[in-house]
Amino acid sequence: MPRTQGAVSKEHQRLVVWNVPNLLTFFRILIIPFVVGFLFFPSPLASFLAAVFFVAASVTDILDGYVARQLKSETAIGQLLDPLADKLLINSAMIMLVSLGRIPAWMVVLIVAREVAVTGLRGIASAGGLVIAASSFGKTKTVFQSFAIGALILHYPYWIFNFHLIGMILLWIALVFTLWSGVDYFNKFWREHLKNLTNVR
Secondary structure, eight states: OHHHHHHHHHHHHHHTTHHHHHHHHHHHHHHHHHHHHHTSSSHHHHHHHHHHHHHHHHHHHHHHHHHHHHOOOOOHHHHHHHHHHHHHHHHHHHHHHTTTTSSSSHHHHHHHHHHHHHHHHHHHHHHTOOOOOHHHHHHHHHHHHHHHHHHHHHHHTTBBBHHHHHHHHHHHHHHHHHHHHHHHHHHHHHHHHHHHHHOOO
16 A cells, blocks of 8 residues: 555656646756757857747746646746746856857846845745745846847847847846846845844844
């Protein structure tokens, strides 16, 4: 009987890991090498194909969260992999765009530094039992980052649109929200930390 229960438990864990939202997240991670690969070839066609893959990956980011909520199938591994996949996708694309001269390196440094700082702070907060709600600024910066990077990957003029200019304007807006959301997160952490200290006393 215990063996049967153990087998059922393992099967349940396997199904939880390979549910639809997590599969979409894995798919997003698998797309990243294609985005990076096409960006090794700075041509209009390669940039267009890289943009197509980047947009496809960004769409899965929207879908996996929506599907997880609709099916009520949010899992611990999904909560871990989803933000990780986002960071891998965006940071990989930005690093490639720096190498192509399409994004100033200092902007990427600020964006990546913010992500590292907030991720570290989340670890400290979790270890201390603090729950800090996600900021709407954080969601907004992700949207602007995605649109900006998509436009900068396209880069070349299409029809009447200068996608590089559009991308840089959106990236500046994304940078403001990125830094603003980082400061907001640190403020929330500090308030919650002080509240805990007051409760302990």
